[in-house]
Amino acid sequence: MRRLGVLILLALSFGFAQKVHLMWSGAITGPTSDAGKYYAQGVEDYCKYANEEGLTGGLTIVCETRDDQYNNANTQRNFEEALERGDPAFLGYSTGGTLQLKPLIQEVGMTYIPASYHIGNIDPPNNDYVFLPIVSYSEQVIALLEYIAKEKPGAKVALAVHPSPFGRAPVPDAKKAAKELGIEIVEVQEMAKGLDYTATLKRFANKGVEYIVYQNVAGPVATMIKDAKRLGLNIKHAAAHYAGGPDLLRLAGDAAEGVIWVTSYYMPYEDAPGAELVKKLGKRYNRPADTLESVHYPSGMLAAAIAIEAIKRAHAAGKPVTGDAGRAAVYAEMLKLGFDPGLAVGPVTYTKDDHVGVDHMRVLEAKGGKFVPITEPFQSKLFRKVHYGK
Amino acid sequence: MRNPWAETGNYKTSYRQDTAIFATYLEMLSLWALVALLLVLPFFLKRPQVFVLDLILVYSLAVLGLNITTGYAGLINIGQAAFVGVGAYTAALLAPSLPFWLTVPIGGLAGAVAGGIVGIPSLRIKHLYLAIATLAFQIIFEWTVGHSTILKQGGAIAMPRVEFLGYKVGYKNHYYFWYYVILLVVVLLAFAFRNLLRTRYGRALVAVRDNDRAADAMGMHPGLTKIFAFALGGFYAGVAGALYAYLSRAVVIEDYMLPVSIKFLAMAIVGGLGSIVGSFLGPAFLVLLDLNMEDLANWLKSLGLSYAGVDIASAMRPLTFGLVIVLFLIFEPRGLANWWRLVRNFFRNWPFKY
Numbered sequence: 001m002r003r004l005g006v007l008i009l010l011a012l013s014f015g016f017a018q019k020v021h022l023m024w025s026g027a028i029t030g031p032t033s034d035a036g037k038y039y040a041q042g043v044e045d046y047c048k049y050a051n052e053e054g055l056t057g058g059l060t061i062v063c064e065t066r067d068d069q070y071n072n073a074n075t076q077r078n079f080e081e082a083l084e085r086g087d088p089a090f091l092g093y094s095t096g097g098t099l100q101l102k103p104l105i106q107e108v109g110m111t112y113i114p115a116s117y118h119i120g121n122i123d124p125p126n127n128d129y130v131f132l133p134i135v136s137y138s139e140q141v142i143a144l145l146e147y148i149a150k151e152k153p154g155a156k157v158a159l160a161v162h163p164s165p166f167g168r169a170p171v172p173d174a175k176k177a178a179k180e181l182g183i184e185i186v187e188v189q190e191m192a193k194g195l196d197y198t199a200t201l202k203r204f205a206n207k208g209v210e211y212i213v214y215q216n217v218a219g220p221v222a223t224m225i226k227d228a229k230r231l232g233l234n235i236k237h238a239a240a241h242y243a244g245g246p247d248l249l250r251l252a253g254d255a256a257e258g259v260i261w262v263t264s265y266y267m268p269y270e271d272a273p274g275a276e277l278v279k280k281l282g283k284r285y286n287r288p289a290d291t292l293e294s295v296h297y298p299s300g301m302l303a304a305a306i307a308i309e310a311i312k313r314a315h316a317a318g319k320p321v322t323g324d325a326g327r328a329a330v331y332a333e334m335l336k337l338g339f340d341p342g343l344a345v346g347p348v349t350y351t352k353d354d355h356v357g358v359d360h361m362r363v364l365e366a367k368g369g370k371f372v373p374i375t376e377p378f379q380s381k382l383f384r385k386v387h388y389g390k
Numbered sequence: 391m392r393n394p395w396a397e398t399g400n401y402k403t404s405y406r407q408d409t410a411i412f413a414t415y416l417e418m419l420s421l422w423a424l425v426a427l428l429l430v431l432p433f434f435l436k437r438p439q440v441f442v443l444d445l446i447l448v449y450s451l452a453v454l455g456l457n458i459t460t461g462y463a464g465l466i467n468i469g470q471a472a473f474v475g476v477g478a479y480t481a482a483l484l485a486p487s488l489p490f491w492l493t494v495p496i497g498g499l500a501g502a503v504a505g506g507i508v509g510i511p512s513l514r515i516k517h518l519y520l521a522i523a524t525l526a527f528q529i530i531f532e533w534t535v536g537h538s539t540i541l542k543q544g545g546a547i548a549m550p551r552v553e554f555l556g557y558k559v560g561y562k563n564h565y566y567f568w569y570y571v572i573l574l575v576v577v578l579l580a581f582a583f584r585n586l587l588r589t590r591y592g593r594a595l596v597a598v599r600d601n602d603r604a605a606d607a608m609g610m611h612p613g614l615t616k617i618f619a620f621a622l623g624g625f626y627a628g629v630a631g632a633l634y635a636y637l638s639r640a641v642v643i644e645d646y647m648l649p650v651s652i653k654f655l656a657m658a659i660v661g662g663l664g665s666i667v668g669s670f671l672g673p674a675f676l677v678l679l680d681l682n683m684e685d686l687a688n689w690l691k692s693l694g695l696s697y698a699g700v701d702i703a704s705a706m707r708p709l710t711f712g713l714v715i716v717l718f719l720i721f722e723p724r725g726l727a728n729w730w731r732l733v734r735n736f737f738r739n740w741p742f743k744y
Contacts, residue, residue, distance in 0.1 A: 029705065029707060029708050067684070067704055067707065072645055073445055073645070076638060077441055077442065077445075080441055081438045083437075094644075096546075096642045096645075099546035099640065100640040101639075102640065103548045120546075163536055164643070164644075165545040165642075165643070168543050190536075
């Protein structure tokens with residue numbers, strides 16, 4: 001009888017658990033949706049998992065993934081709806097959408113976690129409330145240059161970047177870092193929709209380029225890598241987070257062999273708690289194999305985990321977690337957040353002056369159709385010096 | 391003597407009556423009733439809903455500009471988003487030092503200058519070739535913004551918060567304030583264009599569209615008329631861009647790229663090319679359709695309608711957008727404006743069917 005009473009009490013308490021809404025707005029269709037759809041699934045699945053496993057501190061987190069079709073006006077509308085509803089935090093997506101929303105984010109004081117790791121998201125002005133889950137694109141590119149400088153001192157490098165703020169952001173820092181490292185950036189080439197990069201690659205070869213560093217998306221990188229293989233060029237390829245990964249392997253096939261890639265996430269086939277979690281959630285929620293293979297699935301999980309942890313801690317501290325006060329409470333928790341969900345190669349830590357969650361990354365190399373780590377987790381030595389001057 | 395309030399057909403006895411802005415008193419009354427409704431509408435809506443209204447009005451202005459160039463003057467323009475962008479970036483650069491009531495018209499003038507320049511090729515080329523020239527402008531615009539440090543290489547240029555008569559516009563009243571500003575601008579510019587159509591300059595647009603050689607023979611200057619059409623369309627686009635810059639609080643290149651130009655063209659086609667009413671109906675229809683499809687897609691998604699990794703629910707929105715355009719092109723090339731005309735005629739003749 002007592003057991004039945006406890007069960008009823010538990011059921012009632014679950015039924016009456018305070019609901020907190022958390023919205024993600026990103027591209028499930030449209031440009032970059034090849035990443036966005038997996039990211040959305042990561043958000044959805046981690047949210048369900050957190051509720052089911054009691055990782056929410058007695059709250060019920062209602063996650064909602066909205067397809068903004070990579071359209072900034074849709075992102076803005078979704079953000080306004082979340083704000084109107086009293087959501088304490090918001091999960092964003094694109095570089096453009098985040099940059100555009102920054103003045104509003106600053107004005108309303110909403111914690112904002114984008115999928116874009118553009119350094120401008122957390123640089124002034126209006127940067128108090130934006131938090132990157134992992135290291136910025138700029139830091140990733142500099143880390144690749146540091147690796148190249150170690151592997152081949154004085155190497156000649158070309159940067160192949162996306163023709164957008166997303167692609168261009170790391171270029172000034174990369175140039176400064178290259179000078180410090182004693183390597184030469186011989187050309188910065190913008191590329192996105194080319195069907196054939198023979199001319200570009202021949203030019204690179206004539207200039208003696210030994211490495212191409214990509215800050216791009218996987219599609220154009222795959223085309224260039226395949227063209228380089230076809231031409232028989234002895235050039236190594238190095239990709240930042242969104243330029244590489246399993247998507248690149250799928251698109252480039254054999255040509256991707258030997259490509260190096262920098263990211264903060266574990267691969268699903270590694271022996272790591274985060275990789276196990278990816279497999280577990282994928283199986284539990286019937287995700288297809290391509291979801292489990294994608295690096296964007298754990299990326300979405302990490303973003304959701306960060307927001308949920310901050311909401312949980314604010315609630316545990318007896319503070320409200322919705323409305324104006326909720327936003328302030330969650331933001332206060334973000335500024336002292338430190339935890340390790342295991343999805344990336346380091347813990348998530350934030351302070352008032354550090355809005356980068358996971359500060360570490362690894363270099364991986366494509367071997368036998370898989371990306372395998374070839375370094376231990378590390379931080380860029382030069383990034384802070386070249387970007388912040390300290 | 392006929393009663394002007396109970397007019398049920400066209401009884402025009404003078405050229406002056408034929409060019410009147412309102413054909414009947416009832417028409418005038420219904421339009422003012424609509425404006426009155428639009429004035430009170432935000433009081434019944436939440437902030438995100440008012441934002442949707444703002445968007446529809448801004449898009450309408452941009453589509454009206456496109457209609458001037460493409461619908462009325464017959465000059466195909468697939469770079470309208472770039473003209474909108476010219477206005478937006480002009481406003482963004484001037485906003486720190488000038489009030490919005492100056493930056494918005496200056497944004498329009500910048501759009502007009504860009505339109506005038508882009509219109510120069512129309513002196514020699516037309517049809518598909520001209521379309522490619524406007525596409526070239528779109529690409530040049532994107533490239534220029536992407537490589538200009540003053541324009542943050544396409545990254546965000548934040549717009550300052552606006553103060554008007556001591557009234558500070560914050561996030562709670564942002565969309566309401568801009569709704570009324572945009573509504574005022576839209577009403578003024580729509581009336582201005584309607585009025586222009588009654589003048590020889592307006593009629594010249596249509597004459598040049600229908601047959602530029604005949605227009606030339608009748609004493610019009612087809613070349614200047616085409617440049618005028620581009621400049622005027624650019625002005626409307628520039629004003630729309632400046633308003634959108636304030637509305638979205640920041641100017642980012644992605645809002646002014648080729649897919650947005652295609653969207654404007656789709657809105658113009660669905661609304662009805664060469665129609666002022668269509669310039670409003672097209673944006674309203676496509677924006678509201680997308681919202682409703684989003685709700686439907688979310689509902690289908692909640693039912694778990696997905697097979698072998700194909701997310702049917704997510705695919706619905708882009709699919710519907712494409713399908714609607716194709717269906718309109720096949721079954722109603724005159725767009726929603728024609729439906730509006732049929733409904734209006736029905737009530738104009740009602741209850742006498744003649």
